[in-house]
Amino acid sequence: MTVQEFQSILETQTVLFQQLSEHQVNLQEAVIEKDYPGAEKSISAMKELSEGIRDCETRRQLAFEELLNQMNISPEFGLTMLFATLEDGQREKLASAFRELKIAVLQVRTVNEGIMAYSGSQLETMEGIVDELYPQRRDGTYTSRGMHSTSAQPVVLDHSL
Numbered sequence: 001m002t003v004q005e006f007q008s009i010l011e012t013q014t015v016l017f018q019q020l021s022e023h024q025v026n027l028q029e030a031v032i033e034k035d036y037p038g039a040e041k042s043i044s045a046m047k048e049l050s051e052g053i054r055d056c057e058t059r060r061q062l063a064f065e066e067l068l069n070q071m072n073i074s075p076e077f078g079l080t081m082l083f084a085t086l087e088d089g090q091r092e093k094l095a096s097a098f099r100e101l102k103i104a105v106l107q108v109r110t111v112n113e114g115i116m117a118y119s120g121s122q123l124e125t126m127e128g129i130v131d132e133l134y135p136q137r138r139d140g141t142y143t144s145r146g147m148h149s150t151s152a153q154p155v156v157l158d159h160s161l
Helices: 003-032 036-070 078-085 088-133
Strands: none
Touching: 003 036, 003 088, 036 078, 078 088
């Protein structure tokens, strides 16, 4: 395993994360516009990309371990020692590849958090509306044995209480 081969794996993984981010943006737009067929397309494309990313991550880990073994570097020192043993040009290229990968991962995380925030907000709004329309859903009822029951309507047994 050469440093260039390892760098190539990093670059491939970066491209996959960037593509995933693009599909996440498409998903976010589809959810906002309530374009559910478009959302399904984005989700299926994201599933395929996720599998590719998982495979690439496995290859990257194996390649990194192999590279460390070839250079007689202990895994506990890992990346720090690897960078210390590389020439300046190689070090800069590899550091740049790692940086690009981190940026791509952060983009995916940011878009994902946006989707989650929007979905959570929509769910909270819908629950509020349903609670106003069906107030009997709000309070739980209990069986004669004290067990919580969500299906039964509340019944008044004694109006004098």
